[in-house]
Amino acid sequence: EVKVGMITTLSGGGASLGIDTRDGFLLAIEQAGRDDVEVVVEDDQQKPEVAVQLADKMIQSEKVDVLTGIVWSNLAMAVVPAATAQGLFYLSTNAAPAQLAGAGCNPNYFSVSYQNDNLHEAAGAYATQEGFQKTFILAPNYPAGQDSLNGFKRFYEGELAGEIYTTLGQTDYAAEIAQIRASGADSVFFFLPGGMGISFLKQYADSGVDLPLVGPAFSFDQNILQAVGDAAVGVKNTSSWSKDLDNAANAAFVDAYSEKYGRLPSIYAAQGYDTANLLLSAIDKADVNDDAAFGAALKEADFDSVRGSFSFAANNHPIQNLYTREVIKEGDVFTNKIVATAMENRDNAYVGDCKM
Amino acid sequence: MSLLTLDSVSARYGASQALFGVSFALAEGEALALMGRNGMGKTTTVRAICRMVATGGAIDFAGHDLTRLKPHRAARLGIGLVPEGRRCFADLTVDENLRAAARPGPWDSAAVAGLFPRLAERQQQVARSLSGGEQQMLAIARALMTNPRLMILDEATEGLAPLIRQEIWGAIRRLKAESGMALLVIDKSPSELSSVCDRAVVLERGAVAWQGRFGEMTGAVKQQFLGI
Amino acid sequence: MTEPVLETRNLRKAFGALTATDDVSLTLRAGEIHALIGPNGAGKSTLIAQVSGALAPDAGSVLLEGRDVTARDTAARARAGLARTFQISQLAMEDTVLQNALLGALGQSGRPWRFLRPALADRSLRDRAEAALERADLADFAATRTADLSHGQRRQLEIAVALTLQPKAFLMDEPMAGLGMEGSAALTRLLDSLRAEAPILLVEHDMDAVFALADRISVLVYGRIIATGTVDEIRADAAVRDAYLGETA
Amino acid sequence: MSPTLIAEQVLNGLQSGIMLFLMAAGLTLIFGVMGLINLAHGSLYMVGAFCAAATAAATGSYALGLVGALAGAAAAGALIELAVIRRLYGRDHLDQVLATFALILIFSEGTRWLFGSFPLYLDVPPALSGPVTLPFGIQYPLYRLTLIGAGLALAAALFWLIGRTRLGIRIRAGENDREMIAALGVNIDALYTLVFALGAALAGLAGALVGTLQSVQVGMGEPVLILAFVTIVIGGIGSIRGALVGALLVGLTGTLGSVFLPEFFKLFMPPSEATQTGSALASMAIYILMAAVLVWKPTGLYGVRT
Amino acid sequence: MSREGWLNIAVLLALVAVPGWALVADEPFTITLATRAVILALAAAGLNIALGVGGLVSLGHAVFFGLGGYAMGILAFHAQSYAPMEFFGVSVPGTKAMPVIWLVALVVSGLAAFFIGLLALRTSGVYFIMITLAFGQMFYFFSISWAAYGGEDGVSIYVRNGFPGLNTLVPIQFYGLCLVVLLAVLALTAALMRSPFGLALNAARQAPERVRAVGLDPVRLRLAAFTLSGAVTGLAGALFADLNRFVSPSMFSWQLSGEFIVFIILGGTARLFGPVIGAAIFVLMEHWLGQLSEYWHIWFGLLLLAVTLWGQGGVIGLLTGRAKAHD
Numbered sequence A: 001e002v003k004v005g006m007i008t009t010l011s012g013g014g015a016s017l018g019i020d021t022r023d024g025f026l027l028a029i030e031q032a033g034r035d036d037v038e039v040v041v042e043d044d045q046q047k048p049e050v051a052v053q054l055a056d057k058m059i060q061s062e063k064v065d066v067l068t069g070i071v072w073s074n075l076a077m078a079v080v081p082a083a084t085a086q087g088l089f090y091l092s093t094n095a096a097p098a099q100l101a102g103a104g105c106n107p108n109y110f111s112v113s114y115q116n117d118n119l120h121e122a123a124g125a126y127a128t129q130e131g132f133q134k135t136f137i138l139a140p141n142y143p144a145g146q147d148s149l150n151g152f153k154r155f156y157e158g159e160l161a162g163e164i165y166t167t168l169g170q171t172d173y174a175a176e177i178a179q180i181r182a183s184g185a186d187s188v189f190f191f192l193p194g195g196m197g198i199s200f201l202k203q204y205a206d207s208g209v210d211l212p213l214v215g216p217a218f219s220f221d222q223n224i225l226q227a228v229g230d231a232a233v234g235v236k237n238t239s240s241w242s243k244d245l246d247n248a249a250n251a252a253f254v255d256a257y258s259e260k261y262g263r264l265p266s267i268y269a270a271q272g273y274d275t276a277n278l279l280l281s282a283i284d285k286a287d288v289n290d291d292a293a294f295g296a297a298l299k300e301a302d303f304d305s306v307r308g309s310f311s312f313a314a315n316n317h318p319i320q321n322l323y324t325r326e327v328i329k330e331g332d333v334f335t336n337k338i339v340a341t342a343m344e345n346r347d348n349a350y351v352g353d354c355k356m
Numbered sequence B: 001m002s003l004l005t006l007d008s009v010s011a012r013y014g015a016s017q018a019l020f021g022v023s024f025a026l027a028e029g030e031a032l033a034l035m036g037r038n039g040m041g042k043t044t045t046v047r048a049i050c051r052m053v054a055t056g057g058a059i060d061f062a063g064h065d066l067t068r069l070k071p072h073r074a075a076r077l078g079i080g081l082v083p084e085g086r087r088c089f090a091d092l093t094v095d096e097n098l099r100a101a102a103r104p105g106p107w108d109s110a111a112v113a114g115l116f117p118r119l120a121e122r123q124q125q126v127a128r129s130l131s132g133g134e135q136q137m138l139a140i141a142r143a144l145m146t147n148p149r150l151m152i153l154d155e156a157t158e159g160l161a162p163l164i165r166q167e168i169w170g171a172i173r174r175l176k177a178e179s180g181m182a183l184l185v186i187d188k189s190p191s192e193l194s195s196v197c198d199r200a201v202v203l204e205r206g207a208v209a210w211q212g213r214f215g216e217m218t219g220a221v222k223q224q225f226l227g228i
Numbered sequence C: 001m002t003e004p005v006l007e008t009r010n011l012r013k014a015f016g017a018l019t020a021t022d023d024v025s026l027t028l029r030a031g032e033i034h035a036l037i038g039p040n041g042a043g044k045s046t047l048i049a050q051v052s053g054a055l056a057p058d059a060g061s062v063l064l065e066g067r068d069v070t071a072r073d074t075a076a077r078a079r080a081g082l083a084r085t086f087q088i089s090q091l092a093m094e095d096t097v098l099q100n101a102l103l104g105a106l107g108q109s110g111r112p113w114r115f116l117r118p119a120l121a122d123r124s125l126r127d128r129a130e131a132a133l134e135r136a137d138l139a140d141f142a143a144t145r146t147a148d149l150s151h152g153q154r155r156q157l158e159i160a161v162a163l164t165l166q167p168k169a170f171l172m173d174e175p176m177a178g179l180g181m182e183g184s185a186a187l188t189r190l191l192d193s194l195r196a197e198a199p200i201l202l203v204e205h206d207m208d209a210v211f212a213l214a215d216r217i218s219v220l221v222y223g224r225i226i227a228t229g230t231v232d233e234i235r236a237d238a239a240v241r242d243a244y245l246g247e248t249a
Numbered sequence D: 001m002s003p004t005l006i007a008e009q010v011l012n013g014l015q016s017g018i019m020l021f022l023m024a025a026g027l028t029l030i031f032g033v034m035g036l037i038n039l040a041h042g043s044l045y046m047v048g049a050f051c052a053a054a055t056a057a058a059t060g061s062y063a064l065g066l067v068g069a070l071a072g073a074a075a076a077g078a079l080i081e082l083a084v085i086r087r088l089y090g091r092d093h094l095d096q097v098l099a100t101f102a103l104i105l106i107f108s109e110g111t112r113w114l115f116g117s118f119p120l121y122l123d124v125p126p127a128l129s130g131p132v133t134l135p136f137g138i139q140y141p142l143y144r145l146t147l148i149g150a151g152l153a154l155a156a157a158l159f160w161l162i163g164r165t166r167l168g169i170r171i172r173a174g175e176n177d178r179e180m181i182a183a184l185g186v187n188i189d190a191l192y193t194l195v196f197a198l199g200a201a202l203a204g205l206a207g208a209l210v211g212t213l214q215s216v217q218v219g220m221g222e223p224v225l226i227l228a229f230v231t232i233v234i235g236g237i238g239s240i241r242g243a244l245v246g247a248l249l250v251g252l253t254g255t256l257g258s259v260f261l262p263e264f265f266k267l268f269m270p271p272s273e274a275t276q277t278g279s280a281l282a283s284m285a286i287y288i289l290m291a292a293v294l295v296w297k298p299t300g301l302y303g304v305r306t
Numbered sequence E: 001m002s003r004e005g006w007l008n009i010a011v012l013l014a015l016v017a018v019p020g021w022a023l024v025a026d027e028p029f030t031i032t033l034a035t036r037a038v039i040l041a042l043a044a045a046g047l048n049i050a051l052g053v054g055g056l057v058s059l060g061h062a063v064f065f066g067l068g069g070y071a072m073g074i075l076a077f078h079a080q081s082y083a084p085m086e087f088f089g090v091s092v093p094g095t096k097a098m099p100v101i102w103l104v105a106l107v108v109s110g111l112a113a114f115f116i117g118l119l120a121l122r123t124s125g126v127y128f129i130m131i132t133l134a135f136g137q138m139f140y141f142f143s144i145s146w147a148a149y150g151g152e153d154g155v156s157i158y159v160r161n162g163f164p165g166l167n168t169l170v171p172i173q174f175y176g177l178c179l180v181v182l183l184a185v186l187a188l189t190a191a192l193m194r195s196p197f198g199l200a201l202n203a204a205r206q207a208p209e210r211v212r213a214v215g216l217d218p219v220r221l222r223l224a225a226f227t228l229s230g231a232v233t234g235l236a237g238a239l240f241a242d243l244n245r246f247v248s249p250s251m252f253s254w255q256l257s258g259e260f261i262v263f264i265i266l267g268g269t270a271r272l273f274g275p276v277i278g279a280a281i282f283v284l285m286e287h288w289l290g291q292l293s294e295y296w297h298i299w300f301g302l303l304l305l306a307v308t309l310w311g312q313g314g315v316i317g318l319l320t321g322r323a324k325a326h327d
């Protein structure tokens, strides 16, 4: 009997991400049809204090063995160090901040999604492949935004036409778009997750500036695309997963998910699904109370990932392919299609900093 | 036929009762003084008529049962109020104060300007910066603008200079003589009241202690209920 | 002649084109009640506001016992010995009568920065407050909530609070307003007894009270003092009759 | 930085100010005129945007979407006025803050319950999409120009309504003394329901117009609510003129701050750090502006009341 | 004794009995919840000094809560990483000792409250509400982008700070410590309300003109109350950060400021135990309703609405049958 505590965002503006995470995760558990895994799901309201409180509750009162589900880095930073310090396993379905990959890595902590910088690095690599010479880059002014621009620059070889940090939660990008227009850039990289990305894409499309755009998958998520509409068509974005990835596990997942929930899966759903399958594979191999054995079982990553080839680097973060996708319209639905592989078997920049 | 009839009206503020079965009537075109010492229920009676306090008993105005009406409905039947403490709309100009109240009839901006030339000079001044007496004039003018059948003046000359008081009493006498408006007047000075009103109702602890014509008011009544 | 307790020198205050007080100089001597009368809008309240410190004059000065206090704010003037009552009662309505009086005593003591010991436990504050209530005939109401007082009683409390300050001079703006015959008579007696303690600058439209109380009367018209004199002098003054009194006198 | 770019940024600042005014106008109307702190104004903005998106999706017409926004928000406004707000007029600000805070919770989660957690689609209508070229070669989106026009027209209409009409005078009179205006024969209850619905409709319209450029999602109302509060507090509560001036000031400060502060720090810092520091300061700029204005003029630029 | 007095005693008993039961029944999470309630109550009790007695509706008290939190976060961060802080060339070591952290939190948030109050108290009414909100937003945005201490990610402390003679890692011991602090602050508030200062402050809320006319300065009285209030809320922030072993910009968020106000009104404005009851109910609701429904905010909103519209005087008012504390 393994008890899993899922802390994720189910209410408020960011709820769609958490809901997909949960649905993907539970789908896998249900498919496995096992009664020795119990999942407790709670809503963190996207507030760090609430997440901490829920973690305390799950550890002290529910006595869970494994925690998972957090979407946001700041919530992860609030929960993960304390949880792993208490000997729990934490499997990340999304957030994977640099601190937890480098000096703060822990044998009980696994990121099943990516390392936060990965998609930005892939965008940098893509920009280089495309031969962009002057890219304008922008992101919100908070740690994830700063990591994003640094990640992009790590693999981008051209020069920068400009670098802007916007305000977190900003909704009007007229000033930034004017700067882009005036900068003489040949392309734009942006990281604006959630509603910020929707606003930016709509306003960009309406501004008459038509430089190629590239960004990480967060702004092109299945759920967001419908709200952006035509403004997103043709835009390139980088992702570790796409619904058209060609492997059997993925095809089965997309079908089952659409069938069960009546909508296409997003990357959060895919990561939730993989996380559950990874967990199930480890449960079959080791006792969750035996930290060393269970950790080793997880690290084998012996499951059929919807992302195809998948393994863990030394710091328990994925080694996987990163793809370039393009937004297309399929019938009435806006979705993504893989157009290239941006990076192959990418690990991450922090492996060397991790001493465990 | 009386214009206004109160029959056993009672009222309370929270736990404390302020009126205990007040009854009196006021005829069309009549001027009635409502007297009594501080806190005896004069203002509460006025509030009862204007539906600003919940009451028991019956209040009839020109054939309408006021107790069933909301304040604005009662006012529209033709009750004009000059409230205790003036209560001008502090952030509105003099002109706006008057326009807010205006309803059609002989009393319009020009007519009240004739009555209070001082106000006419201050059309665009906001009420909060008027002197006390100017505010009092404004409150009277504002009530007139509703062209009421019954005008209620609650301490309408409080805080006014003697000369102006005389003017206002003069104006009230003229109002009564010329427009046939009925008046319910509360004031401190019996001599001034008697120059305008025909009859008086004296309240004591929320009940009518005496009523009758001014001339009939005995020294004992004055001493016992009015403190003079 | 001794120096006046309170003095204004050439006070001027204009609101836009309107000069509300124009070059007003007057004095308040020890032991007197000096009444200030005048038509509505003459500038009496504006003058009181300048004396109390609520309004800064455009020109001129205010002197308390010979010291210029024009630059000081209301609170500082109060500490220097100027006590005022308000036309519309300014009292802590949710508090008891005693607490309001204690507030005055506290202001007089100048030591509000005590955080732990209950105010009621301070004998000196309490004695002073209770004495003032006694004088203002409110001793029986000490425990009553101020909101439950009648209009007249609130007037009395206003004066009681002023009394706790043991002021050098009182400023009173229309203390009789809203009082019935009986109330006015009681307040007249109280003011009469106060003058020995500190002189009163009294603004009032109630001529019965003014004529009964005032030692001197000044008449303010359009911001200027047109006459100052005894009750009889003022009653006889034709200009004052025209501008203010009418046939009252 | 070229003069054209500077001119364009000034225009952007003005335009974001006008968008803010659309929101602030309804807020100041309710807040200033009726003396009510309505934290739920942002929720009405959201309701407007959702109604617009839903109507536009169902009918395919943007114009009908706007009508839907107006109607939906006005109806929601009238409803909450009758059910809740009506009991709050006499209360102190504290109760108003709390009750309308509660309304935010109810509206946000209620909307999510009805419409789901995913953002909705609402886009610029084809007739207004794309840029136009202004003098000096400034390229500017037509839709944003339209917003400027709509905002100014609305400002004029409100000035007139509140300042000149008898309805406006009576509303303001009611703010000074509700009981008294009723005693003069004015049905103040109905008037207030009307005003609240009007304010709500303005918020809804703002939500639909501005939402077109943004993401229509749960929680979209709160950030702009705070900005709108900042705006009307700078301008002076209850003053439509203040709301307009405040909105333009906030718009310009926000836009120009985010553009020029990073440039300024680049003069003596490495570019990456300069943009971080500059934009950190820029995100605080309007709050600093507000604090400065209030310290200088405690009741805002055109305010009289507290 | 009055009914409110009995109610307060009942609350006190519950504050001891519930965690005691949890200890016996081995329900450590209940103790954690109680600790959370006690700390939030402390924060609101701080606000209550300004709001309940002084009538200052501050929608920016999260500033002080956050500052207290960061005082703890920064000191402990430097202690756990053995890297001293550098102030203009002077290096100061971090610390993991609660008494020192508390002192720093009190002083820093008290100073901040003093300076914010100095500016904000020039305004009143709605403007005061909004200017305090503006300061809250300034701190919030600053902390989000302040990379040195994690920006939006905040600062994690791996092990709870220590208090001489106690093992703070044991939930019940940490709870006891927080409870003692709360009770001390409540005792202080009770004394304050009756003191000369409380009398003057209370009058300044009701009739500022009168207070000026007796020679006192209402603004200085309010400033003192605001400073004290900020310091107490700051202390609560330090404890809260220690409870979570984590501090982040969300401690500065305006919603949190709003929640403090909610606690006070929910419990009963200007009641000594108002913040305690309000915070306890909030924590319980959050815990239970959160389990019942994803849309629990709707229910919580309805409850708040009901309390505001019909339950004047908050829960204490309802239970003791007196609408207003000031009656």
Ligand SMILES: Nc1ncnc2c1ncn2[C@@H]1O[C@H](COP(=O)(O)OP(=O)(O)OP(=O)(O)O)[C@@H](O)[C@H]1O
Binding pocket: B013, B016, B017, B018, B036, B037, B038, B039, B040, B041, B042, B043, B044, B045, B084, C148, C149, C150, C151, C178, C180
């Ligand atoms: N709002 C109120 N709340 C509680 N009690 C009130 C209220 N208004 C009046 N009272 C009480 O009701 C009684 C009658 O008051 P009312 O104002 O009718 O007297 P009044 O005759 O008009 O006196 P005055 O001459 O002082 O104006 C008084 O005892 C008064 O204290």
Ligand SMILES: Nc1ncnc2c1ncn2[C@@H]1O[C@H](COP(=O)(O)OP(=O)(O)OP(=O)(O)O)[C@@H](O)[C@H]1O
Binding pocket: B129, B130, B131, B132, B133, B134, B159, C015, C018, C020, C038, C039, C040, C041, C042, C043, C044, C045, C046, C047
């Ligand atoms: N803030 C202001 N702005 C413009 N005018 C003002 C202001 N304050 C007062 N006034 C005007 O100044 C004049 C003097 O007013 P003040 O209140 O001093 O009169 P008063 O003598 O006290 O009259 P009353 O006896 O009626 O109370 C009035 O005409 C008034 O309208």
Ligand SMILES: [Mg+2]
Binding pocket: B042, B043, B044, B084
């Ligand atoms: Mg009366």
Ligand SMILES: [Mg+2]
Binding pocket: B131, B132, C044, C045, C046
């Ligand atoms: Mg006056």
